[in-house]
Amino acid sequence: MSMMHASQVGAAPSTAHLMRWVIAATLPGIGAMTFYFGLGVVSNVLLAGLFALVAEALILILRQRPVRPALGDSSALLTGVLLGACLPPASPWWLIAVGVFAAIVVAKQLYGGLGHNPFNPAMVGYALLLVSFPTYMTLWSPPQSFSAETLFNETLWAQVIGTLPPTKLDALSGATPLDAFKHKGQAVLASEFWASQPLPEGTLSAWRNVALAWLAGGLVLIIKRIISWHIPVAMLGSMTLIAALFYAGDPSHFASPLFHLLTGATLFGAFFIATDPVSAATSKRAKLIYGAGIGTLVIIIRTLGGYPDAVAFAVLLMNLCVPLLDIYTVPRPNGHSKTADKSMPEGPL
Amino acid sequence: MPAYEFPGGIYPPERKTHSNQAPLQAAPLPALVTLPLKQHAGNAATPCVAVGDDVKVGSLIAQRNGMISAHLHASISGTITHISNQAITIEADGHDSWQTLPPLDWRTDSPEKLLERLDSGGLAGLGGAGFPTYIKAQVAEHHPIDTLVVNAAECEPYITADDLILRSYPNDVLEGAQLIARLCGAQRIIIGIEDNKPEAISALKQALPQIQHPATIVLKVIETRYPSGGERQLIKKVLDRDVPSGGLPADIGALCHNPGTLLAALHAVRDGKPLVERIVTLTGETISAPGNYWVRLGTPVGTLLNSVGLMPDRLHQVIVGGPMMGTPLTTLNSPVTKTTNCLIAASVTELPPAPMESPCIRCGACEHVCPAQLLPQQLHWYARAESDSTLAKLNLFDCIECGACSYVCPSFIPLVEDYRLAKQRIRLKQIETAKSEHAKHRFEFRQARLAREEAEKQARRQARLAQHQKPAGGSTGNHATPEVDLRSLRIAQAAAKAAVKKAEKVLARAAEQDPKQRFDDLETQLATAQENLKAADARLAKARASTTQKETP
Numbered sequence: 001m002s003m004m005h006a007s008q009v010g011a012a013p014s015t016a017h018l019m020r021w022v023i024a025a026t027l028p029g030i031g032a033m034t035f036y037f038g039l040g041v042v043s044n045v046l047l048a049g050l051f052a053l054v055a056e057a058l059i060l061i062l063r064q065r066p067v068r069p070a071l072g073d074s075s076a077l078l079t080g081v082l083l084g085a086c087l088p089p090a091s092p093w094w095l096i097a098v099g100v101f102a103a104i105v106v107a108k109q110l111y112g113g114l115g116h117n118p119f120n121p122a123m124v125g126y127a128l129l130l131v132s133f134p135t136y137m138t139l140w141s142p143p144q145s146f147s148a149e150t151l152f153n154e155t156l157w158a159q160v161i162g163t164l165p166p167t168k169l170d171a172l173s174g175a176t177p178l179d180a181f182k183h184k185g186q187a188v189l190a191s192e193f194w195a196s197q198p199l200p201e202g203t204l205s206a207w208r209n210v211a212l213a214w215l216a217g218g219l220v221l222i223i224k225r226i227i228s229w230h231i232p233v234a235m236l237g238s239m240t241l242i243a244a245l246f247y248a249g250d251p252s253h254f255a256s257p258l259f260h261l262l263t264g265a266t267l268f269g270a271f272f273i274a275t276d277p278v279s280a281a282t283s284k285r286a287k288l289i290y291g292a293g294i295g296t297l298v299i300i301i302r303t304l305g306g307y308p309d310a311v312a313f314a315v316l317l318m319n320l321c322v323p324l325l326d327i328y329t330v331p332r333p334n335g336h337s338k339t340a341d342k343s344m345p346e347g348p349l
Numbered sequence: 350m351p352a353y354e355f356p357g358g359i360y361p362p363e364r365k366t367h368s369n370q371a372p373l374q375a376a377p378l379p380a381l382v383t384l385p386l387k388q389h390a391g392n393a394a395t396p397c398v399a400v401g402d403d404v405k406v407g408s409l410i411a412q413r414n415g416m417i418s419a420h421l422h423a424s425i426s427g428t429i430t431h432i433s434n435q436a437i438t439i440e441a442d443g444h445d446s447w448q449t450l451p452p453l454d455w456r457t458d459s460p461e462k463l464l465e466r467l468d469s470g471g472l473a474g475l476g477g478a479g480f481p482t483y484i485k486a487q488v489a490e491h492h493p494i495d496t497l498v499v500n501a502a503e504c505e506p507y508i509t510a511d512d513l514i515l516r517s518y519p520n521d522v523l524e525g526a527q528l529i530a531r532l533c534g535a536q537r538i539i540i541g542i543e544d545n546k547p548e549a550i551s552a553l554k555q556a557l558p559q560i561q562h563p564a565t566i567v568l569k570v571i572e573t574r575y576p577s578g579g580e581r582q583l584i585k586k587v588l589d590r591d592v593p594s595g596g597l598p599a600d601i602g603a604l605c606h607n608p609g610t611l612l613a614a615l616h617a618v619r620d621g622k623p624l625v626e627r628i629v630t631l632t633g634e635t636i637s638a639p640g641n642y643w644v645r646l647g648t649p650v651g652t653l654l655n656s657v658g659l660m661p662d663r664l665h666q667v668i669v670g671g672p673m674m675g676t677p678l679t680t681l682n683s684p685v686t687k688t689t690n691c692l693i694a695a696s697v698t699e700l701p702p703a704p705m706e707s708p709c710i711r712c713g714a715c716e717h718v719c720p721a722q723l724l725p726q727q728l729h730w731y732a733r734a735e736s737d738s739t740l741a742k743l744n745l746f747d748c749i750e751c752g753a754c755s756y757v758c759p760s761f762i763p764l765v766e767d768y769r770l771a772k773q774r775i776r777l778k779q780i781e782t783a784k785s786e787h788a789k790h791r792f793e794f795r796q797a798r799l800a801r802e803e804a805e806k807q808a809r810r811q812a813r814l815a816q817h818q819k820p821a822g823g824s825t826g827n828h829a830t831p832e833v834d835l836r837s838l839r840i841a842q843a844a845a846k847a848a849v850k851k852a853e854k855v856l857a858r859a860a861e862q863d864p865k866q867r868f869d870d871l872e873t874q875l876a877t878a879q880e881n882l883k884a885a886d887a888r889l890a891k892a893r894a895s896t897t898q899k900e901t902p
């Protein structure tokens with residue numbers, strides 16, 4: 001019976017600490033987003049976090065499980081924060097609520113709660129919203145430099161009442177760089193596309209800086225050993241490689257690897273989503289394959305599929321593969337000869 | 350020489366300086382000892398004294414019962430005051446008079462004599478499961494052993510008993526190693542020791558040159574990493590050999606002993622001292638004179654801790670063994686036994702109780718540290734689901750219960766507890782399913798005993814007859830039949846002997862593989878084989894008697 005615990009002797013964080021560390025590490029990313037997209041980002045995150053806690057508590061009461069320890073582990077809060085951070089600024093409250101419901105109730109608790117969910121809850125919520133409410137999910141206002149006006153724009157009010165005035169819709173549907181590039185059309189060469197200044201001033205650099213802020217938070221997590229490097233490195237590595245292959249084949253129609261890395265949810269996804277331990281593979285080898293799979297899928301869907309960004313779908317698809325990965329990467333225990341244990345790969349599950 | 354790597358492992362805080370600063374001392378003699386009949390792997394010993402008997406230190410008070418078992422000796426001189434089916438209690442007379450066995454010389458005396466001494470001295474492994482030493486030393490009968498590994502890694506936090514033993518008795522430990530090496534036929538002795546014991550290492554280095562015969566002794570200093578003192582892990586580290594799953598170190602030519610056992614073995618042989626005392630680390634923040642002490646077996650833990658300045662108001666729990674693999678004591682009346690290597694009287698801040706467990710988040714930390722390369726998280730899952738066939742596939746019984754996985758688990762899941770319970774459940778199930786088998790074996794044993802008694806009776810009668818008839822002389826009957834008879838009886842006796850050897854081997858293996866299993870059935874089978882052998886002996890004796898009787902004229 002072990003009476004010493006790494007987290008009690010300060011050698012490693014406990015599960016609750018892990019969750020809180022990840023939440024803390026989202027701050028640079030959320031800060032940068034707020035800087036460029038206004039307080040609607042903060043309100044998204046706060047609302048989603050709050051909804052997540054409420055949803056978790058309610059469902060635990062219904063399932064007649066102790067509420068306090070589950071809320072105490074902060075995992076629901078984390079799911080809410082991550083989902084909130086993916087949504088367009090100042091999304092309507094009901095949109096957030098639906099997303100959180102899908103994440104916490106359906107994806108997490110109906111599967112048995114923390115540790116039992118095969119799919120990343122935040123990404124289930126996000127994917128559901130993207131499929132069901134595509135208009136609302138693409139309302140990314142053009143980034144603006146920080147000012148009082150951006151802080152308190154009318155969209156915040158729209159979030160509260162839950163609808164947007166139709167006149168505003170047009171002004172708001174500023175595209176993300178990935179969106180724009182996706183819809184440039186076959187006839188337009190990449191060079192012409194960029195020359196035409198398809199995005200409002202500063203959009204690209206805003207998205208890049210946001211991505212770098214997420215990277216900063218992610219590096220903190222790796223340095224603090226909250227997450228291991230395997231998944232992010234494998235995911236970013238495979239994205240770079242596959243994107244480079246496409247780009248080398250036809251630079252006039254495919255985006256550069258750097259573009260893929262610095263736009264959309266790439267870095268956020270690599271450090272904060274793909275690394276969710278519950279829905280990811282466990283062994284080092286399986287993690288590398290898992291990360292590489294996500295990276296590959298992201299580029300394939302972005303380039304050949306119907307969605308401009310694809311981190312959520314790529315993660316969910318690879319979540320599906322985790323049981324397989326876990327089985328086929330079972331290490332050979334000590335003292336078992338290489339050839340003898342034919343039974344191992346069939347393994348559990 | 351290079352050190353090889355075993356997978357996984359952790360670096361918990363060592364907390365050894367607490368107890369390794371003071372020199373080795375003797376704990377005060379207790380006024381009363383309670384000696385459990387089962388301080389070793391296998392069957393409990395059978396008491397051979399009565400209440401009211403006076404005993405000396407070293408008097409035999411309970412006898413080995415079956416093969417996997419050990420004799421038990423009085424650890425203080427005094428009077429037997431109580432005998433239960435668990436333990437024998439002795440009240441001290443304050444004289445501490447000893448009754449030792451005649452000294453032997455491990456270099457010159459015969460191996461049989463030395464083995465017999467290890468047996469009669471009640472020696473059992475002082476490190477872990479308390480495996481009877483004489484059985485382990487006999488292993489050479491079945492397996493060629495080339496290397497004796499002295500396990501001085503002492504990788505668990507807090508414990509410094511081996512450290513102090515090596516500092517205080519380096520020569521004796523090395524001689525003890527030579528003794529065991531001689532018995533098992535090892536030509537080489539490797540001492541594996543973690544680099545956090547510089548004083549013990551230098552003491553060994555000084556002693557080494559004088560004791561290089563008959564086996565050569567090599568010292569291997571290894572990195573401090575838990576659990577390098579696991580038998581398999583240490584063998585991997587110093588020999589780069591993998592003990593096969595479900596196998597024994599002997600299968601790959603190695604034998605593992607810890608310094609304490611070697612010291613006790615030498616004392617039993619050289620000084621004729623049965624195992625009546627041992628060195629125990631007394632440590633923890635709530636005692637004022639922590640250190641290592643010679644403690645008589647059976648000393649109540651409470652008395653012992655009080656004698657080294659226990660502060661009861663600060664005491665949170667007492668742990669027997671180390672913080673990783675030890676167990677918390679439920680009562681301070683428990684006695685020190687042959688396997689008690691350490692007592693930690695911990696304060697609540699020192700070893701706080703684990704917070705409530707939270708769900709497994711599949712972080713994989715447990716898997717990375719598992720030295721046996723198992724999947725602790727999946728084992729946990731299937732252990733709770735009680736799906737034993739999957740547990741078998743996941744090699745549950747390869748788990749050495751080191752606790753590394755529990756140590757790192759961020760969700761405070763008591764993983765090792767789950768495994769222990771699951772193992773226990775599976776062991777019981779095995780016994781349950783083999784019940785009819787066992788009944789059959791017990792029946793066979795009774796038959797064999799009756800047959801043996803009958804054969805012995807006849808042999809005695811024949812012997813008497815032979816004596817009576819000798820002076821009278823004269824023979825009747827034919828000379829050919831007894832010859833044939835004698836031959837087939839000799840063959841039968843040889844076969845019976847082989848059957849005994851085989852039963853012994855099977856039992857010894859099973860016991861070493863899983864000392865916590867119960868061996869009643871195998872012991873019964875061995876006893877049957879022994880009865881058969883005795884019967885064969887008797888029949889042979891009878892036939893011989895009748896032949897001589899016929900041939901005398």
Ligand code: SF4
Nearest residue numbers: 719748749751752754
């Ligand atoms: S207790 Fe068992 S499963 Fe856990 S780390 Fe040790 S050997 Fe592996």
Ligand code: SF4
Nearest residue numbers: 709710712713715758
């Ligand atoms: S260390 Fe604990 S939480 Fe992490 S995978 Fe293992 S059992 Fe699960």
